[in-house]
Amino acid sequence: xxxxxxxxxxxxxxxxxxxxxxxxxxxxxxxxxxxxxxxxxxxxxxxxxxxxxxxxxxxxxxxxxxxxxxxxxxxxxxxxxxxxxxxxxxxxxxxxxxxxxxxxxxxxxxxxxxxxxxxxxxxxxxxxxxxxxxxxxxxxxxxxxxxxxxxxxxxxxxxxxxxxxxxxxxxxxxxxxxxxxxxxxxxxxxxxxxxxxxxxxxxxxxxxxxxxxxxxxxxxxxxxxxxxxxxxxxxxxxxxxxxxxxxxxxxxxxxxxxxxxxxxxxxxxxxxxxxxxxxxxxxxxxxxxxxxxxxxxxxxxxxxxxxxxxxxxxxxxxxxxxxxxxxxxxxxxxxxxxxxxxxxxxxxxxxxxxxxxxxxxxxxxxxxxxxxxxxxxxxxxxxxxxxxxxxxxxxxxxxxxxxxxxxxxxxxxxxxxxxxxxxxxxxxxxxxxxxxxxxxxxxxxxxxxxxxxxxxxxxxxxxxxxxxxxxxxxxx
Amino acid sequence: xxxxxxxxxxxxxxxxxxxxxxxxxxxxxxxxxxxxxxxxxxxxxxxxxxxxxxxxxxxxxxxxxxxxxxxxxxxxxxxxxxxxxxxxxxxx
Numbered sequence: 001x002x003x004x005x006x007x008x009x010x011x012x013x014x015x016x017x018x019x020x021x022x023x024x025x026x027x028x029x030x031x032x033x034x035x036x037x038x039x040x041x042x043x044x045x046x047x048x049x050x051x052x053x054x055x056x057x058x059x060x061x062x063x064x065x066x067x068x069x070x071x072x073x074x075x076x077x078x079x080x081x082x083x084x085x086x087x088x089x090x091x092x093x094x095x096x097x098x099x100x101x102x103x104x105x106x107x108x109x110x111x112x113x114x115x116x117x118x119x120x121x122x123x124x125x126x127x128x129x130x131x132x133x134x135x136x137x138x139x140x141x142x143x144x145x146x147x148x149x150x151x152x153x154x155x156x157x158x159x160x161x162x163x164x165x166x167x168x169x170x171x172x173x174x175x176x177x178x179x180x181x182x183x184x185x186x187x188x189x190x191x192x193x194x195x196x197x198x199x200x201x202x203x204x205x206x207x208x209x210x211x212x213x214x215x216x217x218x219x220x221x222x223x224x225x226x227x228x229x230x231x232x233x234x235x236x237x238x239x240x241x242x243x244x245x246x247x248x249x250x251x252x253x254x255x256x257x258x259x260x261x262x263x264x265x266x267x268x269x270x271x272x273x274x275x276x277x278x279x280x281x282x283x284x285x286x287x288x289x290x291x292x293x294x295x296x297x298x299x300x301x302x303x304x305x306x307x308x309x310x311x312x313x314x315x316x317x318x319x320x321x322x323x324x325x326x327x328x329x330x331x332x333x334x335x336x337x338x339x340x341x342x343x344x345x346x347x348x349x350x351x352x353x354x355x356x357x358x359x360x361x362x363x364x365x366x367x368x369x370x371x372x373x374x375x376x377x378x379x380x381x382x383x384x385x386x387x388x389x390x391x392x393x394x395x396x397x398x399x400x401x402x403x404x405x406x407x408x409x410x411x412x413x414x415x416x417x418x419x420x421x422x423x424x425x426x427x428x429x430x431x432x433x434x435x436x437x438x439x440x441x442x443x444x445x446x447x448x449x450x451x452x453x454x455x456x457x458x459x460x461x462x463x464x465x466x467x468x469x470x471x472x473x474x475x476x
Numbered sequence: 477x478x479x480x481x482x483x484x485x486x487x488x489x490x491x492x493x494x495x496x497x498x499x500x501x502x503x504x505x506x507x508x509x510x511x512x513x514x515x516x517x518x519x520x521x522x523x524x525x526x527x528x529x530x531x532x533x534x535x536x537x538x539x540x541x542x543x544x545x546x547x548x549x550x551x552x553x554x555x556x557x558x559x560x561x562x563x564x565x566x567x568x
Contacts, residue, residue: 054537138563142561
């Protein structure tokens with residue numbers, strides 16, 4: 001009999017506000033240690049928190065984008081635990097009544113789209129950072145991160161494989177970036193995931209779950225869940241029992257291990273935060289936020305297909321990020337004659353080259369207008385697509401315009417019928433043997449002649465004209 | 477009401493002697509017993525009170541108002557190095 005894996009995910013997303021959740025300290029990443037702190041986020045006695053309006057708005061926006069209910073009155077609670085990077089000895093969070101509840105996200109699976117329930121999104125504050133590496137007997141604490149606003153996005157246990165979990169996370173990652181509520185850079189810890197994993201026989205009640213921590217890339221998440229599910233299945237099949245516990249994923253060893261000892265301290269003694277009255281927002285505020293909702297990935301994908309006639313695949317590729325979509329639309333604006341050519345050249349040619357350079361579209365050495373300049377020269381027959389690829393290489397390297405490169409290198413396409421005929425005769429004269437074979441019926445050699453003519457023109461002859469003229473001259 | 481004084485002390489990171497534990501146990505039980513009287517009141521029709529004042533939370537615009545005051549703020553710290561707080565090793 002088979003096993004079924006059951007996965008629920010808790011994702012911590014850093015909200016990209018300029019200031020922290022409860023004080024006016026900057027949230028800029030990578031600042032000198034402890035230079036972005038104040039008595040509030042250092043937990044000094046007597047300091048009072050004042051909530052960041054923008055963090056509230058961005059959480060509401062995220063809630064609306066997942067079709068959730070926005071609680072017009074929500075509350076803050078204290079979650080108590082001791083750790084050196086939590087200077088107050090408690091984290092301000094939302095426990096009893098979160099700002100957002102009952103949403104969902106649709107993910108692609110092998111069997112089509114699947115709806116994953118989102119239980120809640122609550123607001124809370126981030127802790128500081130503890131540094132242990134290379135230190136003997138001590139740890140170092142940087143509290144710049146202390147108090148940065150987080151959304152904790154909690155899913156229902158609706159996922160049934162590591163692949164579904166990764167698909168959900170990718171959708172969520174794309175969504176928060178589209179909404180511009182988070183930069184969601186996983187390497188900077190702005191998008192972090194814990195996974196609750198259990199196994200059961202299909203149809204039976206949920207098994208005992210373990211919580212996996214320290215999953216900081218899509219690849220590790222998949223590996224950790226697959227390892228943990230297999231561990232639980234083997235444990236049960238050997239007559240053992242799964243213990244509810246927190247386990248740490250060790251990416252170097254590719255395994256999860258128990259974090260024993262932390263369990264008994266898991267008594268957070270939540271109670272209402274006495275320093276903060278209830279958070280009240282009005283339906284008008286919620287409606288105003290809804291009115292400002294940007295186009296979401298699914299809508300954009302559909303529009304690209306409809307408005308520009310793109311394939312589903314190209315529309316999906318180009319709507320992966322807002323930056324890429326904006327780049328594409330700027331390109332279409334500058335080369336409106338052929339949106340599909342724009343899509344092909346961006347998705348297949350430019351992105352591939354940028355990837356080799358390890359460069360994001362936002363840092364592309366050429367602008368959409370420069371790219372359009374190249375596509376214009378293909379459209380008007382000045383250069384062939386093949387030559388255009390070389391010109392693109394040169395553009396990326398030098399940052400120069402296509403016209404300047406075409407001019408300087410003499411790459412203009414040869415469109416003159418007489419000149420092409422002359423080239424063809426030259427090739428036919430030079431290859432009498434092949435010409436004889438061709439005339440004797442070996443028509444495959446046509447391609448050979450095309451190649452020779454293109455070579456003789458150093459790639460500059462118009463390929464369509466070469467084909468047509470060659471056919472005419474060979475068959476006359 | 478029975479109180480696990482040792483557990484409460486552990487959660488609060490307070491070290492107790494046996495004498496203190498023996499003394500505080502009954503005291504805590506007494507305090508909680510006193511508060512327990514509240515549960516005799518029927519609160520079914522009363523909305524939960526999250527805060528004693530009926531006010532909504534004032535919010536703050538997202539504008540940076542604090543600069544770097546690290547030197548002053550680290551004055552009371554027992555140990556710092558290169559701008560970092562130094563604490564006894566903590567690792568899970």
